[in-house]
Amino acid sequence: MNEGREGTDRSPAYGERPAETGLPVTVPSTALFTDQYELTMLQAALRAGTAERRSAFEVFTRRLPEGRRYGVVAGTGRVLDAVENFRFDDQMLDFLRENGVVDGPTLEWLADYRFSGDILGYPEGEVYFPGSPLMRVEGTFAECVLLETVILSILNHDSAVAAAASRMSVAAGGRPLIEMGARRTHELAAVAASRAAYVGGFDTTSDLAAGFRYGIPTVGTSAHSFTLLHDTERGAFTAQVDSLGSGTTLLVDTYDVEEAVRTAVDVAGPGLGAVRIDSGDLLLLAHRVRQQLDDLGADKTRIVVTSDLDEYAIASLAAAPVDAYGVGTQLVTGSGHPTCSMVYKLVARADSDERDAPMRPVAKRSMGGKTSLGGAKWAARPPDAAGVAEAEVVGSGPVPPELADHLLQVELVKDGTVVGREPLDAVRERHKAVMGRLPMSAMQLSRGEPVLPTEHR
Amino acid sequence: MNEGREGTDRSPAYGERPAETGLPVTVPSTALFTDQYELTMLQAALRAGTAERRSAFEVFTRRLPEGRRYGVVAGTGRVLDAVENFRFDDQMLDFLRENGVVDGPTLEWLADYRFSGDILGYPEGEVYFPGSPLMRVEGTFAECVLLETVILSILNHDSAVAAAASRMSVAAGGRPLIEMGARRTHELAAVAASRAAYVGGFDTTSDLAAGFRYGIPTVGTSAHSFTLLHDTERGAFTAQVDSLGSGTTLLVDTYDVEEAVRTAVDVAGPGLGAVRIDSGDLLLLAHRVRQQLDDLGADKTRIVVTSDLDEYAIASLAAAPVDAYGVGTQLVTGSGHPTCSMVYKLVARADSDERDAPMRPVAKRSMGGKTSLGGAKWAARPPDAAGVAEAEVVGSGPVPPELADHLLQVELVKDGTVVGREPLDAVRERHKAVMGRLPMSAMQLSRGEPVLPTEHR
Structure with a gap:
């Protein structure tokens, strides 16, 4: 990573530079992602005099995607x-007025809107379980209810990608992972996906906007079209090596892989950086190509594979001589679970319209599911003697003294001011560290129960 | 829809108003969604002298998602x-220079970049099949290769959502459909998803940014938190009706549905606009609530259901007294298929570096799949005597005279100028019309083969 951009989120926040062009992922305001x-609830509450009741909303999920053993909190920085x-x-x-979305007093209230409350939550990169009070x-009520949609959009999307990335990272066992899914998802979701993948353990991205916005290292060399553009494969390889140097990665599966590998080493010399295989039986090809490269004296030339990989395919290549994995579709679509089921629920609110009225827990309680636990909650994850996490303990009363050192939530926003911003690399490191403290079964890709039970106190 | 915004895409294009704030979905430049x-291919081709070879790239898909009978082209206007x-x-x-992505001559070339070529393709809202040359x-080569990623991002995402929307629209059989998936996907993907859903047959959206950007009618009234904010359900309903009028939609499943319906009609009167049920056994509840509303004299009060719906759940409610469906998760995640497998392949290029050199077809041809058919292709969909489409005919030679009236591709960009922009409502109408000309089996939700065979000429 270069010095100027260190994988930290140092770009200006949304809206700071609206007059400048060239910010492909900066959005002047997030207020209409709602x-x-x-807004209609706000209007009705303003009129009823209940809008100013102190309220606590919690983000949580009732379950993990089927068979998943843990979830990964991602998107907090974007929130x-x-x-x-x-x-x-x-x-x-004007848009809201012209379309009759809300009335005049509500528009006036909105014109002055700035969130002035508090947000606390699991730090980004942490893992979570069913019922974990993530945020x-x-x-x-008025200032909190407005944030529901955009907070859920960000957390549901980014956490889904990060969870897939984390599993793929486990499967790759330390081999580098390249995020290359931009073409498989919305062009701006792709940038967020790249960020979430980095949090979950990916090393680089193909997406230039992700490099620009978040400083994630970018990589990429050539596609089949480059080979097809030229009259011969040798001509294409020569053109690429002339321009990008012998350290480049040559794509060897446009025509015949064996011939391409021979040509590649002939053109670039045994110092060729890497070859990429993007189709076919990767296990078989990786072994054959490795043998061929070694025979040609190119024993330092790496092998990159990039064809329809997911965590299972990555794991199946563990014994193959593969040096890096490029992952697209399955990463950016959450490997079968493109969204999380996080919800944003009112869990407590002032008992009356009086200023400083005491808070009381509230919860939906109809038949047919979707019920939730009232009350603002703390969460702790106590370790056993070996330092391995034992349970996700969630409660709404006083924190038991023995859990006080193991609380999970941190302050993110205090009196409307962001206090929890942190470099993206710190987030990525946290995720690695947290994974190291989970029971070993977290590393299993197979379906199963959450690796930690959620205990309610 | 109000007069000012008629479901047409009349907002300024990306980048026209970078100095103004308040454009939640306008992006100054799309060049880094790449x-x-x-860019490295561009650099190597510039140096090799092959960058200016005339080239044709095609967007197509090798297969539909498993069991799907047709695909829906969406996102063309965004492309x-x-x-x-x-x-x-x-x-x-500066970013590209500082990070060493490409060399000086390439940066100079990029600084002047404007696409000056031609784009033709299926008009937005059309259906497609395996091998259809969509675009x-x-x-x-240089100017075309750069567009690969962003074109695929847009088409793969938007078409996936539109296909799900179209199936849900078939299932709903004319009952109104509300898009409400913003919270389940990336905040900007949500806006594009809302647009794609509208193309596929949805009527309204909960997403204010989609209303703002594309003029899609927006709807929404209240959530469970509004009921929980108030001391009693009656208090909440009264507050809502006081502010939003008796034509509003009251959410009746926070506590006990039967009691809520009684309270709702008592508070709003028999002119209550609608009740919404967001949990439980929707089939059973819809019948019970309908009976109760009718007994209370509220026989015009509509019933809206919104709980985890997909096309199958919608179809299962066909006989239930449901007046509108709100769909979230399954819509914005493509109902099990959150992305399409569209690719962007070089299919023909100039035979040499000479100006006006003849074009020749090219294609990858390695073992192991991912092969494709070379040559720039036309496509036609001839009807039978009853006007029902018979086949998707795709060819790269001269168009047979009997197919000349049934060609599918239209001009979208001519010499770098957009010529194919059209109102979103026209796109939506096209999709409806096209569906009406497909074989009846297109209306089946069950898994099966594509409803039209692709014939290669």
Whole structure:
């Protein structure tokens, strides 16, 4: 990684440089990434006099995707940007007025909107389990309810990609992982996916916007079209090596792999950086190509494979002489689970309209599921004697003294000011460290129960 | 829909108003939504003298998602915006320079980049089948290769959502469909998903940004948190009706549905607009609530259901007294297929570096799959005597005269100028019309073969 961009999220937050072009992933305001009902609820509550009741909303999930053993919190840094830049400008207010979305008093209220409350939650890169209180947003009902949609959008998307990335990272066992799924998802979701993949353990990305925005190292050399553009494969390899040097990666499966490998080493010399295989039986080809490269004296030339990989395919190549994996579709679509089922629920609110009225727990309680536990919750993950996590303990009363050192939530926003921003590399390191403290069964790709039970106190 | 925004894409294209804030989905430039290898290929081709070879790239898919009977082309309008605004500004060029992505001559070339070629393709809203040449991008290799990633990102994402929307629309049989998946996907993917859902037959969206950007009608009233905020359900309903009128939709499953329905009609009167059920056994509840509403004299009050619906759940409610469906997760994640497998392949290129050299077909031809058919292709869909489509005919030679009236591709970009932009409502109408000309089996939700065979001529 170069010095200027160190995998940290140092770009300006949303909206700081709206007058400059060239920020492919900067959005001036996040306020309309919002379901209309947040605004109509605001209007009705303003009129009823209940809008200012102190409220606590929690983000949690009732279950992990089927068979998954842990979830990964990702997107927290993007949530902080989104909250900071959640502002209604004149153009947005005009839109709401012209379309009759809300009434005049509500528009006036929105014009002044700045979140002034508190947010606490699991730090980004942490793991989570069913019922883990991932994030708590506290303030007036009015200021908190508006943030529901954008917070869920970010966490549901980014955490889904990070979970897939984490499993692939486990499967790769330390071999480098390249994120190359931009073409398989929305062009801006791709940038967030690249960020989430980095959190989950990926090393590099093909997506230039992700490099630009988040400083994630970018990689890439050539596609089949480059070979087809030229009159011969040798001509294409020569053109690439002339321009990119012999350390480049040559794609060897446009025509015949064996011939291509021979040509590649002939053109680039035994110092050829790598060959890439993008189709066929990767296990078989990797062994054959390794043998061929070694026979040609190119024993340092690496082998990169990139064909429809997921965590299982990666694991199946563990014994193959593969030096790096490029992953696209299955990564950016969460390997079968493209979204998490996180919800944003009111769990406590002031008992009356009086200022400083005491809070009381609230919860939906109809038949037919979707019930939840009322009350603002703490969470702790106590370790056993060997330092391995034993359980996810969640409670809404006082924290038992023996758990006080193992609490999971941290302050993210205090009185409307972001206090929890951190470098992306720190997030990535946290995820690695946390994985190292989970029971070994977290490393199993097979379906099973969550590796930690959630205990309610 | 109000007069100002008629479901047409009339907002300024990407980049026209970078100095204004308040454009939650306008992106100044799309040039970095690009895999690095597009740029390294450019560099190598510039140096080799092959960059200016006239080339044709085609977007197609080798297969539909398993069991799907047709695909839906969506995102074309967004592709046109993306191509128009694909420009490298100083900040982007600095990024590429500082990170050593490409060399000086390539940076100079990029600084002047404007796509000057031609794009033709299936009009948006059309259906497609395996091998359908959905889009063809023609120009120099250099100018075409750069567009690969962003074009695929847009088409793969938007078409996946539109296909799910189309199936849900078939299942709903004319009942209104509300898109409400913003919280289940990336916040900007959500806006594109809303647009794609509208193309596929959805009527409204909960996503304010989608209303703002594309003029899609927005809807929404209240969530469980609004009921929980108030001391009683009656208090919540009263607050909502006071503010939003009796035509509003009251959410009746926070506590006891039967009691809630009674309270709702008591508070709003028999003119209550609608009740919403968001959990439980929807089939059973819809019947019970309908009976109860009718007994209370609220026989015009509609029933909206919104709990974890997909096309099968919608179809299973066909006989239930349901008046509208709200769909979230399964819509924005493509109902099990969150991305399409569209690829962007070089299919023909100039035979030499000479100006006006004749084009010749090219194709990958290694073992192990991923082969494709060379040559720029036309496509036609001839109807039978009853006007029902018989086959998807694809060829690369001259168009047989009997197919000349049934060609599918239209001009989208001519000499770098967008000529194929059209109102979103026209796209939506096209999709409906096209569906009406497919064999009846297109309406079956069950797994099966594509409803039209692809014939290669």
